Amino acid sequence: MTGTGSTEAKARRSDATRAAILTAARERFAADGYERATIRAIAADANIDPSMVMRYYGNKEKLFAAAAEFDLRLPDLTEVPRGEVGTRLTGHLVDRWEDDDTLMALLRAAVTNQAAAERMRELFAAQLGPAVAALVTDPAEVPVRAGLVATQALGFALTRYVLRLPPVVALDRAEAVAWLGPTMQRYLAGER
Amino acid sequence: MTGTGSTEAKARRSDATRAAILTAARERFAADGYERATIRAIAADANIDPSMVMRYYGNKEKLFAAAAEFDLRLPDLTEVPRGEVGTRLTGHLVDRWEDDDTLMALLRAAVTNQAAAERMRELFAAQLGPAVAALVTDPAEVPVRAGLVATQALGFALTRYVLRLPPVVALDRAEAVAWLGPTMQRYLAGER
Protein backbone atom coordinates (compact mmCIF):
# COMPACT_ATOMS: atom_id res chain seq x y z
CA MET A 1 0.00 0.00 0.00
CA THR A 2 1.05 3.55 -0.62
CA GLY A 3 0.63 6.98 0.83
CA THR A 4 -1.61 8.23 3.56
CA GLY A 5 -3.63 5.07 3.76
CA SER A 6 -7.13 5.85 2.61
CA THR A 7 -9.61 3.02 2.29
CA GLU A 8 -10.12 3.12 -1.46
CA ALA A 9 -8.14 3.73 -4.65
CA LYS A 10 -4.57 4.96 -4.58
CA ALA A 11 -4.01 8.44 -3.30
CA ARG A 12 -1.57 10.25 -5.54
CA ARG A 13 0.81 12.82 -4.22
CA SER A 14 -0.54 15.21 -6.84
CA ASP A 15 -4.18 15.07 -5.78
CA ALA A 16 -3.97 18.41 -4.01
CA THR A 17 -2.63 20.06 -7.15
CA ARG A 18 -5.28 18.46 -9.31
CA ALA A 19 -7.97 19.74 -6.98
CA ALA A 20 -6.47 23.22 -6.89
CA ILE A 21 -6.47 23.33 -10.67
CA LEU A 22 -10.08 22.24 -10.82
CA THR A 23 -11.18 24.85 -8.31
CA ALA A 24 -9.30 27.62 -10.07
CA ALA A 25 -10.68 26.46 -13.41
CA ARG A 26 -14.25 26.58 -12.16
CA GLU A 27 -13.78 30.08 -10.82
CA ARG A 28 -12.19 31.37 -13.99
CA PHE A 29 -14.70 29.73 -16.30
CA ALA A 30 -17.51 31.05 -14.13
CA ALA A 31 -16.14 34.58 -14.07
CA ASP A 32 -14.81 34.90 -17.62
CA GLY A 33 -16.42 32.31 -19.89
CA TYR A 34 -14.63 29.72 -21.96
CA GLU A 35 -12.31 31.73 -24.19
CA ARG A 36 -11.33 34.47 -21.74
CA ALA A 37 -10.49 31.94 -19.05
CA THR A 38 -6.91 31.15 -20.01
CA ILE A 39 -4.87 28.14 -18.96
CA ARG A 40 -2.19 30.54 -17.83
CA ALA A 41 -4.56 32.45 -15.57
CA ILE A 42 -5.97 29.25 -14.12
CA ALA A 43 -2.47 27.94 -13.45
CA ALA A 44 -1.49 31.21 -11.80
CA ASP A 45 -4.54 31.03 -9.51
CA ALA A 46 -3.55 27.49 -8.54
CA ASN A 47 0.08 28.54 -8.04
CA ILE A 48 1.50 26.07 -10.51
CA ASP A 49 2.92 26.04 -14.01
CA PRO A 50 0.59 26.05 -17.04
CA SER A 51 2.21 22.86 -18.30
CA MET A 52 0.93 21.02 -15.24
CA VAL A 53 -2.61 21.72 -16.34
CA MET A 54 -1.84 20.05 -19.65
CA ARG A 55 -0.19 17.11 -17.97
CA TYR A 56 -3.12 16.41 -15.69
CA TYR A 57 -6.02 17.30 -17.94
CA GLY A 58 -4.68 16.91 -21.48
CA ASN A 59 -6.04 20.10 -22.99
CA LYS A 60 -8.35 23.00 -22.31
CA GLU A 61 -11.43 21.22 -23.59
CA LYS A 62 -10.93 18.27 -21.26
CA LEU A 63 -10.15 20.58 -18.37
CA PHE A 64 -13.48 22.27 -18.89
CA ALA A 65 -15.24 18.93 -19.13
CA ALA A 66 -13.77 17.97 -15.77
CA ALA A 67 -14.58 21.34 -14.19
CA ALA A 68 -18.16 21.34 -15.46
CA GLU A 69 -19.16 18.07 -13.88
CA PHE A 70 -22.31 18.94 -11.99
CA ASP A 71 -25.17 17.42 -10.08
CA LEU A 72 -28.33 19.50 -9.57
CA ARG A 73 -29.22 17.27 -6.58
CA LEU A 74 -32.90 17.71 -7.27
CA PRO A 75 -35.16 16.69 -4.39
CA ASP A 76 -37.74 13.97 -4.91
CA LEU A 77 -40.71 16.09 -5.90
CA THR A 78 -43.19 13.24 -5.51
CA GLU A 79 -42.81 13.58 -1.76
CA VAL A 80 -43.74 17.27 -1.87
CA PRO A 81 -47.38 18.36 -1.63
CA ARG A 82 -48.71 18.73 -5.16
CA GLY A 83 -49.39 22.45 -4.80
CA GLU A 84 -45.92 23.28 -3.53
CA VAL A 85 -43.69 21.69 -6.13
CA GLY A 86 -43.17 25.01 -7.89
CA THR A 87 -41.91 26.93 -4.89
CA ARG A 88 -39.96 23.94 -3.65
CA LEU A 89 -38.12 23.49 -6.95
CA THR A 90 -37.50 27.22 -7.30
CA GLY A 91 -36.01 27.48 -3.84
CA HIS A 92 -33.79 24.51 -4.43
CA LEU A 93 -32.50 25.88 -7.72
CA VAL A 94 -31.73 29.29 -6.23
CA ASP A 95 -29.78 27.61 -3.44
CA ARG A 96 -27.94 25.34 -5.82
CA TRP A 97 -26.97 28.32 -7.89
CA GLU A 98 -25.66 30.32 -4.99
CA ASP A 99 -23.43 27.79 -3.29
CA ASP A 100 -21.63 26.30 -6.29
CA ASP A 101 -20.17 28.24 -9.17
CA THR A 102 -20.02 25.23 -11.44
CA LEU A 103 -23.42 26.16 -12.85
CA MET A 104 -22.19 29.65 -13.57
CA ALA A 105 -19.15 28.25 -15.35
CA LEU A 106 -21.41 26.02 -17.40
CA LEU A 107 -23.76 28.85 -18.30
CA ARG A 108 -21.11 31.39 -19.21
CA ALA A 109 -19.20 28.88 -21.28
CA ALA A 110 -22.28 27.42 -22.96
CA VAL A 111 -23.08 30.70 -24.64
CA THR A 112 -19.98 30.64 -26.83
CA ASN A 113 -18.78 27.04 -26.66
CA GLN A 114 -20.55 24.20 -28.40
CA ALA A 115 -19.33 21.45 -26.09
CA ALA A 116 -20.48 23.42 -23.06
CA ALA A 117 -23.89 23.97 -24.63
CA GLU A 118 -24.17 20.25 -25.24
CA ARG A 119 -23.27 19.70 -21.60
CA MET A 120 -26.06 22.03 -20.55
CA ARG A 121 -28.57 20.18 -22.73
CA GLU A 122 -27.48 16.86 -21.25
CA LEU A 123 -27.76 18.23 -17.74
CA PHE A 124 -31.36 19.22 -18.25
CA ALA A 125 -32.29 16.09 -20.14
CA ALA A 126 -30.67 13.74 -17.66
CA GLN A 127 -31.49 15.48 -14.40
CA LEU A 128 -34.44 17.81 -14.77
CA GLY A 129 -36.28 15.55 -17.21
CA PRO A 130 -36.71 12.61 -14.85
CA ALA A 131 -37.73 14.86 -11.97
CA VAL A 132 -40.48 16.36 -14.10
CA ALA A 133 -41.49 12.97 -15.47
CA ALA A 134 -42.30 11.83 -11.95
CA LEU A 135 -44.91 14.59 -11.69
CA VAL A 136 -46.57 14.62 -15.09
CA THR A 137 -49.08 11.97 -16.15
CA ASP A 138 -48.84 12.34 -19.93
CA PRO A 139 -45.28 11.35 -20.97
CA ALA A 140 -45.57 13.40 -24.14
CA GLU A 141 -45.78 16.56 -22.05
CA VAL A 142 -42.60 15.92 -20.09
CA PRO A 143 -40.00 17.47 -22.43
CA VAL A 144 -41.98 20.68 -23.00
CA ARG A 145 -42.64 21.21 -19.32
CA ALA A 146 -39.03 20.52 -18.40
CA GLY A 147 -37.98 22.90 -21.14
CA LEU A 148 -40.23 25.64 -19.83
CA VAL A 149 -38.82 25.19 -16.36
CA ALA A 150 -35.33 25.54 -17.83
CA THR A 151 -36.47 28.69 -19.57
CA GLN A 152 -37.44 30.40 -16.34
CA ALA A 153 -34.64 28.96 -14.21
CA LEU A 154 -31.88 29.93 -16.61
CA GLY A 155 -33.47 33.28 -17.34
CA PHE A 156 -33.45 34.13 -13.67
CA ALA A 157 -29.83 33.03 -13.31
CA LEU A 158 -28.81 34.93 -16.42
CA THR A 159 -30.37 38.22 -15.40
CA ARG A 160 -29.36 37.95 -11.76
CA TYR A 161 -25.83 36.54 -11.83
CA VAL A 162 -24.56 37.31 -15.30
CA LEU A 163 -26.26 40.45 -16.59
CA ARG A 164 -26.92 41.71 -13.08
CA LEU A 165 -30.11 43.61 -13.82
CA PRO A 166 -30.44 45.67 -10.63
CA PRO A 167 -34.06 44.85 -9.72
CA VAL A 168 -33.42 41.13 -10.16
CA VAL A 169 -30.23 41.30 -8.13
CA ALA A 170 -32.15 43.12 -5.40
CA LEU A 171 -34.62 40.28 -4.81
CA ASP A 172 -33.94 38.23 -1.74
CA ARG A 173 -34.48 34.49 -1.69
CA ALA A 174 -38.03 34.69 -0.36
CA GLU A 175 -39.14 37.28 -2.89
CA ALA A 176 -37.59 35.34 -5.75
CA VAL A 177 -39.39 32.18 -4.68
CA ALA A 178 -42.66 34.04 -4.24
CA TRP A 179 -42.49 35.49 -7.74
CA LEU A 180 -41.04 32.56 -9.65
CA GLY A 181 -42.66 29.74 -7.68
CA PRO A 182 -46.11 30.08 -9.26
CA THR A 183 -44.57 30.20 -12.72
CA MET A 184 -42.70 26.98 -12.08
CA GLN A 185 -45.84 25.48 -10.58
CA ARG A 186 -47.76 26.15 -13.77
CA TYR A 187 -45.00 24.76 -15.96
CA LEU A 188 -44.73 21.65 -13.80
CA ALA A 189 -48.35 20.93 -13.01
CA GLY A 190 -50.56 23.60 -14.52
CA GLU A 191 -53.35 23.23 -17.09
CA ARG A 192 -52.77 22.86 -20.84
CA MET B 1 -24.35 69.45 -52.88
CA THR B 2 -22.49 66.21 -53.26
CA GLY B 3 -23.16 62.67 -54.34
CA THR B 4 -26.44 60.96 -54.99
CA GLY B 5 -28.47 63.90 -53.80
CA SER B 6 -30.32 62.83 -50.69
CA THR B 7 -32.29 65.39 -48.74
CA GLU B 8 -30.30 65.41 -45.52
CA ALA B 9 -26.70 65.08 -44.37
CA LYS B 10 -23.88 64.33 -46.72
CA ALA B 11 -23.86 60.89 -48.33
CA ARG B 12 -20.35 59.50 -48.26
CA ARG B 13 -19.08 57.23 -50.95
CA SER B 14 -18.10 54.76 -48.24
CA ASP B 15 -21.57 54.36 -46.78
CA ALA B 16 -22.07 51.01 -48.49
CA THR B 17 -18.87 49.69 -46.95
CA ARG B 18 -19.76 51.01 -43.53
CA ALA B 19 -23.12 49.27 -43.75
CA ALA B 20 -21.58 46.02 -44.96
CA ILE B 21 -19.19 46.07 -42.01
CA LEU B 22 -22.03 46.67 -39.60
CA THR B 23 -24.11 43.83 -41.01
CA ALA B 24 -21.20 41.40 -40.95
CA ALA B 25 -20.32 42.51 -37.43
CA ARG B 26 -23.84 41.87 -36.17
CA GLU B 27 -23.86 38.41 -37.69
CA ARG B 28 -20.49 37.47 -36.28
CA PHE B 29 -21.17 38.86 -32.82
CA ALA B 30 -24.52 37.08 -32.83
CA ALA B 31 -23.05 33.76 -33.90
CA ASP B 32 -19.77 33.77 -31.99
CA GLY B 33 -19.95 36.22 -29.10
CA TYR B 34 -17.61 39.11 -28.46
CA GLU B 35 -14.16 37.53 -28.27
CA ARG B 36 -14.57 34.84 -30.92
CA ALA B 37 -15.92 37.35 -33.43
CA THR B 38 -12.66 38.65 -34.88
CA ILE B 39 -12.15 41.83 -36.82
CA ARG B 40 -10.50 39.77 -39.52
CA ALA B 41 -13.50 37.48 -39.90
CA ILE B 42 -15.89 40.41 -39.98
CA ALA B 43 -13.79 42.16 -42.60
CA ALA B 44 -13.65 38.99 -44.69
CA ASP B 45 -17.44 38.68 -44.56
CA ALA B 46 -17.73 42.26 -45.72
CA ASN B 47 -15.11 41.71 -48.44
CA ILE B 48 -12.78 44.43 -47.26
CA ASP B 49 -9.51 44.81 -45.42
CA PRO B 50 -9.42 44.60 -41.61
CA SER B 51 -7.81 48.02 -41.45
CA MET B 52 -10.95 49.56 -42.92
CA VAL B 53 -12.88 48.41 -39.91
CA MET B 54 -10.44 50.29 -37.74
CA ARG B 55 -10.60 53.38 -39.89
CA TYR B 56 -14.37 53.58 -39.81
CA TYR B 57 -15.08 52.39 -36.30
CA GLY B 58 -11.90 53.11 -34.36
CA ASN B 59 -11.58 49.82 -32.52
CA LYS B 60 -13.41 46.61 -31.76
CA GLU B 61 -15.22 48.03 -28.75
CA LYS B 62 -16.67 50.92 -30.74
CA LEU B 63 -17.58 48.61 -33.59
CA PHE B 64 -19.60 46.53 -31.18
CA ALA B 65 -21.24 49.59 -29.74
CA ALA B 66 -22.34 50.61 -33.22
CA ALA B 67 -23.50 47.10 -34.12
CA ALA B 68 -25.46 46.67 -30.89
CA GLU B 69 -27.68 49.71 -31.35
CA PHE B 70 -31.16 48.32 -30.91
CA ASP B 71 -34.77 49.36 -30.54
CA LEU B 72 -37.24 46.86 -29.07
CA ARG B 73 -40.09 48.80 -30.75
CA LEU B 74 -42.44 47.90 -27.94
CA PRO B 75 -46.11 48.47 -28.73
CA ASP B 76 -48.15 50.84 -26.60
CA LEU B 77 -49.52 48.38 -24.07
CA THR B 78 -52.05 50.86 -22.70
CA GLU B 79 -54.08 50.39 -25.88
CA VAL B 80 -54.21 46.64 -25.39
CA PRO B 81 -57.04 45.04 -23.36
CA ARG B 82 -55.83 44.67 -19.80
CA GLY B 83 -56.07 40.89 -19.84
CA GLU B 84 -54.07 40.45 -23.02
CA VAL B 85 -50.94 42.47 -22.30
CA GLY B 86 -49.01 39.30 -21.40
CA THR B 87 -49.64 37.45 -24.63
CA ARG B 88 -49.30 40.62 -26.67
CA LEU B 89 -45.90 41.45 -25.22
CA THR B 90 -44.70 37.86 -25.51
CA GLY B 91 -45.67 37.63 -29.16
CA HIS B 92 -43.97 40.91 -29.93
CA LEU B 93 -40.76 39.88 -28.23
CA VAL B 94 -40.64 36.53 -30.04
CA ASP B 95 -41.09 38.33 -33.36
CA ARG B 96 -38.50 40.93 -32.54
CA TRP B 97 -36.05 38.21 -31.66
CA GLU B 98 -36.59 36.27 -34.84
CA ASP B 99 -36.27 39.00 -37.44
CA ASP B 100 -33.24 40.87 -36.14
CA ASP B 101 -30.05 39.27 -34.90
CA THR B 102 -28.92 42.38 -33.07
CA LEU B 103 -30.54 41.07 -29.90
CA MET B 104 -28.69 37.81 -30.28
CA ALA B 105 -25.41 39.68 -30.72
CA LEU B 106 -26.17 41.68 -27.61
CA LEU B 107 -27.05 38.60 -25.56
CA ARG B 108 -24.10 36.47 -26.65
CA ALA B 109 -21.67 39.32 -26.08
CA ALA B 110 -23.20 40.43 -22.78
CA VAL B 111 -22.34 37.14 -21.13
CA THR B 112 -18.59 37.71 -21.36
CA ASN B 113 -18.24 41.42 -22.07
CA GLN B 114 -18.89 44.10 -19.46
CA ALA B 115 -19.76 46.88 -21.89
CA ALA B 116 -22.27 44.64 -23.64
CA ALA B 117 -23.84 43.70 -20.31
CA GLU B 118 -24.17 47.37 -19.48
CA ARG B 119 -25.83 47.89 -22.86
CA MET B 120 -28.32 45.16 -22.06
CA ARG B 121 -29.14 46.75 -18.71
CA GLU B 122 -29.66 50.11 -20.37
CA LEU B 123 -31.89 48.55 -23.00
CA PHE B 124 -34.21 47.11 -20.39
CA ALA B 125 -34.17 50.18 -18.19
CA ALA B 126 -34.78 52.61 -21.02
CA GLN B 127 -37.23 50.64 -23.14
CA LEU B 128 -38.95 47.94 -21.12
CA GLY B 129 -39.14 50.02 -17.97
CA PRO B 130 -41.35 52.79 -19.40
CA ALA B 131 -43.63 50.28 -21.12
CA VAL B 132 -44.21 48.54 -17.82
CA ALA B 133 -44.59 51.81 -15.96
CA ALA B 134 -47.57 52.66 -18.15
CA LEU B 135 -49.37 49.58 -16.86
CA VAL B 136 -48.52 49.47 -13.18
CA THR B 137 -50.18 51.79 -10.66
CA ASP B 138 -47.58 51.64 -7.88
CA PRO B 139 -44.33 53.15 -9.24
CA ALA B 140 -42.30 51.24 -6.67
CA GLU B 141 -43.32 47.99 -8.33
CA VAL B 142 -42.17 48.96 -11.80
CA PRO B 143 -38.51 47.88 -11.66
CA VAL B 144 -39.26 44.47 -10.14
CA ARG B 145 -41.99 43.69 -12.63
CA ALA B 146 -39.86 44.80 -15.56
CA GLY B 147 -37.01 42.71 -14.18
CA LEU B 148 -39.21 39.65 -13.95
CA VAL B 149 -40.36 40.12 -17.51
CA ALA B 150 -36.70 40.30 -18.55
CA THR B 151 -36.07 37.12 -16.63
CA GLN B 152 -38.60 35.14 -18.64
CA ALA B 153 -37.96 36.85 -21.96
CA LEU B 154 -34.21 36.37 -21.86
CA GLY B 155 -34.53 32.87 -20.45
CA PHE B 156 -36.69 31.86 -23.38
CA ALA B 157 -34.27 33.42 -25.86
CA LEU B 158 -31.29 31.82 -24.16
CA THR B 159 -32.69 28.30 -24.13
CA ARG B 160 -34.21 28.52 -27.61
CA TYR B 161 -31.65 30.40 -29.67
CA VAL B 162 -28.40 29.98 -27.80
CA LEU B 163 -28.49 26.71 -25.87
CA ARG B 164 -31.02 25.22 -28.27
CA LEU B 165 -32.75 22.95 -25.79
CA PRO B 166 -34.72 20.70 -28.16
CA PRO B 167 -38.18 20.98 -26.57
CA VAL B 168 -37.91 24.77 -26.46
CA VAL B 169 -36.71 24.92 -30.05
CA ALA B 170 -39.64 22.73 -31.06
CA LEU B 171 -42.29 25.20 -29.84
CA ASP B 172 -43.96 27.17 -32.59
CA ARG B 173 -44.90 30.80 -32.11
CA ALA B 174 -48.45 30.07 -30.95
CA GLU B 175 -47.36 27.47 -28.40
CA ALA B 176 -44.66 29.72 -27.05
CA VAL B 177 -47.11 32.57 -26.60
CA ALA B 178 -49.67 30.27 -25.01
CA TRP B 179 -47.17 29.02 -22.44
CA LEU B 180 -45.25 32.21 -21.72
CA GLY B 181 -48.09 34.69 -22.10
CA PRO B 182 -49.72 33.97 -18.74
CA THR B 183 -46.36 34.21 -17.01
CA MET B 184 -45.77 37.62 -18.52
CA GLN B 185 -49.32 38.61 -17.67
CA ARG B 186 -48.74 37.84 -14.01
CA TYR B 187 -45.43 39.68 -13.95
CA LEU B 188 -46.98 42.70 -15.65
CA ALA B 189 -50.35 42.90 -13.98
CA GLY B 190 -50.76 40.02 -11.53
CA GLU B 191 -51.35 40.12 -7.77
CA ARG B 192 -48.67 40.75 -5.14
Added chain:
DNA sequence: ACTGTAGGCCAACGCCTGTTGACATGTCGA
Protein backbone atom coordinates in the same frame (compact mmCIF):
# COMPACT_ATOMS: atom_id res chain seq x y z
C1' DA C 1 21.47 4.17 0.90
C1' DC C 2 20.24 3.93 -3.90
C1' DT C 3 17.62 4.68 -7.62
C1' DG C 4 13.46 5.03 -10.57
C1' DT C 5 9.83 7.79 -11.18
C1' DA C 6 6.28 11.14 -10.31
C1' DG C 7 5.86 16.05 -9.63
C1' DG C 8 7.15 20.42 -11.01
C1' DC C 9 9.48 24.42 -13.66
C1' DC C 10 11.32 26.81 -17.73
C1' DA C 11 11.77 28.17 -22.37
C1' DA C 12 10.16 27.89 -26.60
C1' DC C 13 7.06 26.74 -30.73
C1' DG C 14 3.56 28.27 -34.05
C1' DC C 15 -0.55 30.58 -34.41
C1' DC C 16 -3.90 34.14 -34.04
C1' DT C 17 -5.26 38.56 -32.28
C1' DG C 18 -6.13 43.90 -32.42
C1' DT C 19 -3.96 47.57 -34.25
C1' DT C 20 -0.80 50.63 -37.05
C1' DG C 21 1.50 53.10 -40.81
C1' DA C 22 3.12 53.36 -45.45
C1' DC C 23 1.64 53.12 -49.85
C1' DA C 24 -1.51 52.75 -54.15
C1' DT C 25 -5.80 54.04 -56.42
C1' DG C 26 -9.73 56.44 -57.63
C1' DT C 27 -12.97 60.34 -57.58
C1' DC C 28 -14.55 64.97 -57.42
C1' DG C 29 -14.20 70.10 -57.04
C1' DA C 30 -11.74 73.98 -58.84
Added chain:
DNA sequence: TCGACATGTCAACAGGCGTTGGCCTACAGT
Protein backbone atom coordinates in the same frame (compact mmCIF):
# COMPACT_ATOMS: atom_id res chain seq x y z
C1' DT D 1 -6.57 69.28 -66.31
C1' DC D 2 -4.81 69.10 -61.97
C1' DG D 3 -4.38 68.37 -57.28
C1' DA D 4 -6.51 67.20 -52.73
C1' DC D 5 -8.78 64.05 -50.26
C1' DA D 6 -11.43 59.92 -49.54
C1' DT D 7 -11.12 55.00 -50.24
C1' DG D 8 -8.79 50.90 -50.12
C1' DT D 9 -4.56 47.40 -49.94
C1' DC D 10 -0.47 45.37 -47.93
C1' DA D 11 2.80 44.11 -44.59
C1' DA D 12 4.17 44.24 -40.23
C1' DC D 13 4.16 45.05 -35.11
C1' DA D 14 3.74 43.44 -30.33
C1' DG D 15 1.41 40.63 -27.39
C1' DG D 16 -1.29 36.69 -25.87
C1' DC D 17 -2.84 32.09 -26.65
C1' DG D 18 -2.70 26.65 -26.27
C1' DT D 19 0.59 23.40 -26.28
C1' DT D 20 5.22 20.80 -26.20
C1' DG D 21 9.60 18.85 -24.67
C1' DG D 22 13.57 19.02 -21.96
C1' DC D 23 15.36 19.45 -17.64
C1' DC D 24 15.77 19.58 -12.59
C1' DT D 25 14.18 17.76 -7.79
C1' DA D 26 12.45 15.16 -4.17
C1' DC D 27 10.16 11.43 -2.54
C1' DA D 28 8.87 6.10 -2.36
C1' DG D 29 10.06 1.16 -2.83
C1' DT D 30 13.70 -1.89 -2.42
